[in-house]
Amino acid sequence: QQNKLARVGYVTHIDDAVLQIDWATNSEYIRASTAGYHALVFHAPIGEEVKNHEEIEKIVWDSWTR
Incomplete structure (x- = not known):
């Protein structure tokens, strides 16, 4: 059985x-960059x-998709 996302x-x-998305x-947290x-x-x-x-600046992001 395959793993399924929920x-x-x-x-x-x-x-x-949405052009880019990343997880903390x-x-x-989720970060998104938009076409706007x-x-x-x-x-x-x-x-x-x-x-x-101040809260946003403390977040460590996994990566930034490009």
Whole structure:
């Protein structure tokens, strides 16, 4: 039997196409870069946007997709 992924949450309020996405090393955050030149950070899996710059600066990202 193959491993299957299960959806655990949604981010529904990104207005533009997502060009890049990354996970924090602790899997608590998702970072997305959009076609509208926005860099957005969300709590995973609840999808709530993080707007606190001090909190964002402390996040360690796994990698940045290109």
